Amino acid sequence: MRLMIFSDVHGNLEALKAVLAHSEQHRVHRRICLGDLVGYGPYPEECIQLVRSLPGCRVIAGNHDVATLWKTSPYGMSSVASKVILWTMEQISEESKQYLAELPDRLDIAEMNFSHANPYNPQAWRYVFDRKHALRCFTATKSRYLFIGHSHRPLLITRNNALDMDIQPVPGTIRFKLSDTRRRIFNCGSVGQPRDRDPRSCYVIFDTRQHQVEYYRTPYDMTETLRAAQQVGLPAMIGTRLKKGL
Amino acid sequence: MKKTPVRQRVNGNLRTRFFARSALLLAGGCVVISLLTFLNTRRLLMDEALEKSEVILQEVEAIRSYVQNELRPQMYALHGKDTFIIEAMSTTYVSVTIMDTFGQFMPDYIYRRASLNPHNPRNLADPFEEEMFDWFEADPERTFWQGIVKKDNKEFFISMVPDYFLAPCIRCHGKVEDAPESLVERYGRDGGFRFKEGDLAGIDSISIPVSASLRKAIQGSIFLCIAMLAAMLLWLFLFNRLFNTLVVERLTGMLASIQEKSSRKKMQNRDELDVLHDSLGSLRQYVRSAGIGEGLQPGFIGNYVAKHPLSVGAMSWLYHGTEANTGIPVSLKIGFAGTLKNPLYLACYETEMHLMSSLTLPNLPRVKETLGNVLVLDDISGDCLASLVTGQPLSFAKTRIIFAQLCKLVATLHAQGIVHHDLRPGIFFIDAKNQLLLTDMGLASSDLLPDPVTAAGLGPQGDPVFLAPEQLSGKRGDPRSDIYSLGVLLLLMSTGQSPFTEQKIPLQQWVELKEQEVIPESLTKTKTLPDQLIPIIQRAMSALPGQRYQWVEDFWEDVDGVLNK
Known part of the structure; x- marks a missing residue:
């Protein structure tokens, strides 16, 4: 079974279409979105509708999705993010809001755990970059493989033992063979707003039969996204970050 | 379908069984x-x-x-x-x-x-x-x-x-x-x-x-044994006549008035009392369903007319019906009023109604309307899968077409966090275009909904033939339990025979049976079951969930690799 895992679409419809088209070529059976369908991007409603239409696709709530529903205050975010959230609230339909409101904040499927930021306190939105937070993640679940997003930076954390972990950024398209029994955290990067200085969309395919995780980077037509963002009056900073992958 | 009187199908089974077993017991007694x-x-x-x-x-x-x-x-x-x-x-x-x-x-x-x-x-x-x-x-x-x-x-x-x-x-x-x-x-x-x-x-x-x-002692004993056997035969003969007159003839007369839909093959190895038991069970469920008030066959439920039953599940009837105004055919899923008085079963039925209403899948009938405990579904036509596979295997091509839909449906359910827990041939209908339709999700669970079966600690539910060993042991099961049921279904479709012929044995014996024997040797020799399919089904039907296919998609890919040759 080949499971596509993607995260942080952030209203970037062009990027979402690109990764979906790319994944179609790689024989994907199921999909899981790790949240943040909206925020930053000019097409929040379209992205929600597209993801909803995917057969057998499950979605987890992200902090931007929750903020759009006023479950948390958007004013706790950066000024750019909060501005876009307030704009997004006006753009999405009641049906889509209802859909976002019903999203779970964590999923456990077989030996895998899925959450937007972390599994130990999903609604607190803490980033997992270091050993301390990785350890909390491993303690919070018995799953062997943990898939997260939120930071927009693809990352692989491998637990060697209770005290020792390997933490490595994942550059570009790369494949990891899971030939041992060590537990791992995979940060799946971002589809709509990568921040690892690579502007291409990032997503992951987990092949349960081959026991491997494949990271893919997919280019997309950014000009259309930038044009739409400018047209609807989103902050110019967003365009700059998309171009540079920051 | 031409209805055949039950008398012709089960003639003499009860009498034969009774006297064969009595003769065996008495002969054993004589020898002892x-x-x-x-x-x-x-x-x-x-x-x-x-x-x-x-x-x-x-x-x-x-x-x-x-x-x-x-x-x-x-x-x-x-x-x-x-x-x-x-x-x-x-x-x-x-x-x-x-x-x-x-x-x-x-x-x-x-x-x-x-x-x-x-x-x-x-x-x-x-x-x-x-x-x-x-x-x-x-x-x-x-x-x-x-x-x-x-x-x-x-x-x-x-x-x-x-x-x-x-x-x-x-x-x-x-x-x-x-x-x-x-x-x-x-x-x-x-x-x-x-x-x-x-x-x-x-x-x-x-x-x-x-x-x-x-x-001399041996000769005396043999003579005694022969004399007792002769006396026993005489007694059995006389008792046979009496039993036939007082019980069998009158019972057969009663059965002749019951019109069963079951096929002749289903009646094999069954006697008059089995048939009577089934008939009374159907009657009881019919009476229960009639308790919803409007009455059925024919009867009105809202703007719909219930006509004749298509199938029956643990908690509901599936009826063929029409819209009263337009005559458009529909199907009506009607909960048993009596059963649904139990809050636990009501919670299960509500989960089923919620799931069927919220899912839009090609192999699920669309829910047109909900009327209390009645789901109005798009018309379901065709044959029940159970009747298609009873005693006769499906062709490779048909097996592939149907099983592909079955696996895709179950995979989609699993992807949505839904486990069916009760996959069996009686809940699937195949129409003239070989389109498969799932009609029952009464025991299904969703990871986004509270599970009443787990909460109530309810024991094994469903047909033991298709339940995985862990379900029979009292566990709720997970997607791999559905994969086990799919394995049994594939075997049934490929051979036309169930791998488990036992009918009324305790659950613990079911568990032991399923742990001992995955596929009976007699079935592995069936011509319609390709050799390459046997290890695939065996893996799907492994007693331990960890040894099965973990994902329906992997199971289907291997099956398709064989059926597509």
Whole structure:
């Protein structure tokens, strides 16, 4: 079974279409979105509708999705993010809001755990970059493989033992063979707003039969996204970050 | 479909079963009684024979005592101390001679005087008697032995007593030079000498053949068995006529009035009471469903007319119906009013209604409307999968088309966090275009909804044939339990036969059965089951969930690799 895992679409419809088209070529059976369908991007409603239409696709709530529903205050975010959230609230339909409101904040499927930021306190939105937070993640679940997003930076954390972990950024398209029994955290990067200085969309395919995780980077037509963002009056900073992958 | 009276399909099953089993029980009883009789007769024979042998031995001992204490001193007094007339003074000679004469009249009683070193070679101990010498010598307190011994393929009751030399005996059995001349002249100088007082002189034994007595006992037992069997047959014959008149004919008459839809093959190995039980069960469920108030067949539910039932599940009927105004055909899923009074089942049914209403899948009928405990669905036509696979396998092509839809449907459900828990052929319909439709999700669970079955700790639910071992053990199961059920379904579709033919066995036996046997050998030889498919189904039906396919997609890819060749 080949499971596509993607995260942080952030209203970037062009990027979402690109990764979906790319994944179609790689024989994907199921999909899981790790949240943040909206925020930053000019097409929040379209992205929600597209993801909803995917057969057998499950979605987890992200902090931007929750903020759009006023479950948390958007004013706790950066000024750019909060501005876009307030704009997004006006753009999405009641049906889509209802859909976002019903999203779970964590999923456990077989030996895998899925959450937007972390599994130990999903609604607190803490980033997992270091050993301390990785350890909390491993303690919070018995799953062997943990898939997260939120930071927009693809990352692989491998637990060697209770005290020792390997933490490595994942550059570009790369494949990891899971030939041992060590537990791992995979940060799946971002589809709509990568921040690892690579502007291409990032997503992951987990092949349960081959026991491997494949990271893919997919280019997309950014000009259309930038044009739409400018047209609807989103902050110019967003365009700059998309171009540079920051 | 032409309806066939039940009388023709199940004719005589109950009577045959009843009398076959009664005959077996009674025949077994006859054999057991005969065997017990034989064993008792044998015990009595042995007791009697051993008692008689003991009497004869005492008699021999009396003869020997008479010779030793009366006759021999008298002979010494008459003829002097140097005289030894063997015929009158030897205890052994006299006792053996008298018992030989006794044996001519009573050939079944064999007396033996055995010695390891006798005067007369005729009295030399055989190997068994040598063993008994050792046994008596090992403990001088042993003065008697009885038992059954096999000699020359014949069995004998034997009683034995030891005989020790006394002081007067030593004259004839001590030194050769002290022995009477008449004795040495008759038996020579080798045997019977060099003993001293207290040595074991010999063993006196009585043997009685038991073969003849045992043969009589066996013949008596066989005669008794035959007589009892004959009486039993006569009794069964008379009882058969009575049972047929009073029960079977009247029961068959009742069944003839019940119109069953089941096929003839389903009726195999079933008797009148099974059919009556099923019919009463259907009737009970019908009465329950009728409790919703409007009444059914025909009846009105909102703007819809219920016509005839399509299938029945644990908590609901599926009815064919129409819209009252337009006549557009629909299907009506109607919860059993009685069952749904139980909050647990109501919660299950509400979960089912929620899932069917919220999912939009090509293999799920679309929900048009919800009316209380009634789901109005798009029209479901075609045949039930259960009827398609009963007794006959599907073609490779049809199996592939249907199973592909089945796997895709289950995979989609699993991807949505839904586990069905009760996949079985009775809940699938196949239309004329081979489109598969799932009609029941009464036991399904979703990871986004509270699970009433788990919350209530409800035991195994569903058809044991299709349930995974962990479900039968009382666990709720997970997607891999559905994969097990898919394995059974694929086997059923490929062979037309269920791998488990048992009907009414306890759950623990089901678990043991499923842990022991994945695919019966008889099914693996079915022509319609490709060899390459067997290990795939075996893996899907592994007793341990960890050894099964973990994902429906992997299972289907392997199946498709075989069926697509």
